Each structure stands twice: as C-alpha cells, then as structure tokens.
Amino acid sequence: MSGKPRLHYFNGRGRMEPIRWLLAAAGVEFEESFLEKKEDLTKLQKDGSLLFQQVPMVEIDGMKLVQTRAIANYISTKYNLYGKDLKERVLIDMYVEGMFDLNELFLMYIVQPADKKEEYFANMMNKAENRYFPVFEKVLKDHGKDFLVGNQLSRADVQLLEIILMVEEWKPEIFAKFPLLQSFRARLSNIPAIKKFLQPGSQRKPPSDDDVVDKVMKIFY
Amino acid sequence: MSGKPKLYYFDGRGKMESIRWLLAAAGVEFEEEFLETRDQYEKLLQGGSLMFQQVPMVEIDGMRMVQTRAILSYIAAKYNLYGKDLKERALIDTYIGGTDDLMGFIMIFPFLSAEDKEKQLAVIVQKATSRYFPVYEKVLKDHGQGFLVGNNFSWADVHLLEAILMVEEKKSDVLSGFPQLQAFKARISSIPTIKKFLEPGSQRKPVPDHKYVETVRRVLRMYYDVKAN
Numbered sequence: 004m005s006g007k008p009r010l011h012y013f014n015g016r017g018r019m020e021p022i023r024w025l026l027a028a029a030g031v032e033f034e035e036s037f038l039e040k041k042e043d044l045t046k047l048q049k050d051g052s053l054l055f056q057q058v059p060m061v062e063i064d065g066m067k068l069v070q071t072r073a074i075a076n077y078i079s080t081k082y083n084l085y086g087k088d089l090k091e092r093v094l095i096d097m098y099v100e101g102m103f104d105l106n107e108l109f110l111m112y113i114v115q116p117a118d119k120k121e122e123y124f125a126n127m128m129n130k131a132e133n134r135y136f137p138v139f140e141k142v143l144k145d146h147g148k149d150f151l152v153g154n155q156l157s158r159a160d161v162q163l164l165e166i167i168l169m170v171e172e173w174k175p176e177i178f179a180k181f182p183l184l185q186s187f188r189a190r191l192s193n194i195p196a197i198k199k200f201l202q203p204g205s206q207r208k209p210p211s212d213d214d215v216v217d218k219v220m221k222i223f224y
Numbered sequence: 225m226s227g228k229p230k231l232y233y234f235d236g237r238g239k240m241e242s243i244r245w246l247l248a249a250a251g252v253e254f255e256e257e258f259l260e261t262r263d264q265y266e267k268l269l270q271g272g273s274l275m276f277q278q279v280p281m282v283e284i285d286g287m288r289m290v291q292t293r294a295i296l297s298y299i300a301a302k303y304n305l306y307g308k309d310l311k312e313r314a315l316i317d318t319y320i321g322g323t324d325d326l327m328g329f330i331m332i333f334p335f336l337s338a339e340d341k342e343k344q345l346a347v348i349v350q351k352a353t354s355r356y357f358p359v360y361e362k363v364l365k366d367h368g369q370g371f372l373v374g375n376n377f378s379w380a381d382v383h384l385l386e387a388i389l390m391v392e393e394k395k396s397d398v399l400s401g402f403p404q405l406q407a408f409k410a411r412i413s414s415i416p417t418i419k420k421f422l423e424p425g426s427q428r429k430p431v432p433d434h435k436y437v438e439t440v441r442r443v444l445r446m447y448y449d450v451k452a453n
Contacts, residue, residue: 054318054322054359055321055322055325055355055356055359056355064311066311066314068314068318069318069321070317070318070320070321070322071321072293072317072321073314073317073318073320073321076313076314076317077310077313077314077317080310080313081310089298089301089302090287092297092298092301093287093289093294093295093297093298096291096293096294096297096298097275097289097290097291097294099294100291100292100293100294101275101276101291104276134276134277135276138275138276
C-alpha cells in the first residue's frame, strides 16, 4: 500500500472534485480508482467498502471514508485548512455550504433533459451572479484581506476558486461585476500547490462531456 | 436581548427541526420567530440578515448563522457533542451524512402530489430499511456500546433518534427488524433533555401539514411542483 489517499469515483468532477482540490491545495499526493461501468460500483458495494452503498469514497489513514462533507471536513482539519477556532470554522462552514449548494446545481445540470437545460442553466447562472458571488465579493471588500477567513488560506478559499473557475467556463462575463473575485482568482491561482493543480496533466478533471454523462447514467441510474 | 439563541424559520419542522433537536439535547433554551408572511421574509432580506437569502437563520453568540450544517456543527462543537478527536468527528460526520440523506427524503414529502406521496413513501421505507438502518444497527451491534461514537453521547445519536422517529411516523413498525435500534431509541429517548423535548408543550414541531406547506409556498413564493426522488 502506498500510504497515499485513494479516491474511488468515476473519471469526472461530480462530488469528488472539491476533494481533489482540497488534497491538491494541501500538497497531498493521491491515487484514484475510476468506476467505468456498473459492475465496478456493484463490486465496491458487495465487498462492504461503501457504508451507504455510495461514492465518493476515500481510503485515507486506514479508513474508508464516505459522505462528501465527512471526507472534506477530515482533510481540511488534518491539513489545517479549517480556521484556527470555532468562530473561524463556522464562517468557513457558512461560506462552504453556500458553495456546496451552488455545486449541487452544477452537478445536476449535466443530467437535465434537453428541453429543460436552457432554463436550468439560466437559473444556475442567476444564482451564482445574484446569490453567491455578491456575498464573497462583499466579504473580501469588507475586510480587505487576501483570504476569506482569518487572513490565511482555508478550504473556503480553495472551494471558492474552484467555483469561480467553473462559472468562468460557462459565463466569464459575470465577473465584470466582481473585481475582487477577479483579483482573488489571480492571487489564489498563483499559490504553488494550486498553480500545479491548474496545469495540464494534473488530476483536475475537465468539464463533463457527453461521454462522461453517458457513463454516469449507466453506472448510477 | 435575552442571550438565548433565536431561531428564524416557519412554524414547522423543515430544515430547522434538527437544530431544535440538537439545542434541546444540549439543554440550551432558545427562542423562535416564525415566518408567517412574505413581508416578514422581505424585511429579513432587506436587513441583510440572511447571507444567502435563505432560512434557517439562527442568532447565536453575536452571529447571524445560516446554512443548516454550519449551524449544527457549531452547536455540536460548542456543547461537546462532536466527539473527542478528529477520527471520532469523521465518524460522526459520516453517520450524520446518512441520517441527513434519509431525512431529506421525508422533508420533501409534504410538498409532493398525492400520487408522488405514495411512491415516495415506498422509497422512504425502502431506503430506511435496506440502506440506512442496517448500518446503524451494525455499528451498535459491533461495539456493543450505548452510543454510536466513542462511548459518549453525541450529535450522531440525536440525529439518528430524530430520523428513526420520523420514519416511524410514516410506518410505525419499521424498526421491527432492528433490535439494536429499538433499544437505542428507548435509551436515547430517556435522556432527561431529550425526554423533555419529546413531551407535549416542547418546541418540537408536529408532522408538517398542508397549512405548513401553504405557509412555506406563500413566504418563499415557491409555487413550482416539487418532484420526488
């Protein structure tokens, strides 16, 4: 065994991507086992590896952790990305939960039926532009510091960068209204571990295309 | 100001109920402001009290906390219901994730059409008895202790009891294959703070009815159809 965390998921972003980001930002090397077909999922379910029969699952420190938040919380605490006290943690949690909600919208976009996609997309972008990004722009404006919480890098920063880049893939013009998010994006992208993750050849996953959607439908539905 | 936490939500369970349970379990008295009208909600919005324009919101320790999980994690940590170390916390988080998913199926139930309600009821029972309850049954059986994690009362125990009672409201004999959970239910229910919360007159909310649904739809202007899972 290599001792590195091992991620079990399909070869795409979905709910595992925030975890890849966290590990990368923490400078932690990890391995991945990709589910390619339904039998791969069934095998994991049958051998008792998945507590609730679901992925994401991450083998780490002798545990087979499931539940996205449990995994993300563990990694964040272990690698000091969760603030220095309870008050910082709750701020981070509030921001991150908002980002989780937005990410759920993004996840569900790829499985929308063709006739619902346009309306769904508009709603999704509207939420990003009017509900979520203004909050983080204001947080940065109000304290004038480089990071969202406690003047140091935390999971909130990593996950905000991830969300910014995803929205940029779809509708970059949104960011004209958010100058501080633009400079945040530039600043965070330059952090060495993150810069490395943003380069081609890293374990960061591309936006899901039709092939990935097909595969997801076959494995899970 | 009284110093007690103040909960802003509808007069019903929804996403706030787990927070009521946890505060009650911790023996913390709290106040509630119930959203009845659109106006009240818009006042909260305009006042900047709702970070993402949503409730639940809890005023506590000088903060206006939003996001159910953030609020619950804070309360759990503050009142020592979150395990003693990182590994126990990971276990608690994992178990909470499961009971949260299970209660999620039940939470949308009142908003479904009559036909979808029937289907959803089957989904709830199936998921409870084949995916979720077996896990907790095994956890309790394997370590033989009174609580889910670390031989100490935690948030995970409160959340599981809440989930069990909610599923039982839908199917009263649902615990019949789960002797450990039956004993767990009796044991946790008799903890003084929880026993008190389970008595009539407490701030525990009843099963949501159509009046609750109407209030939510009216306040949030949420008139679209909610689909079953």
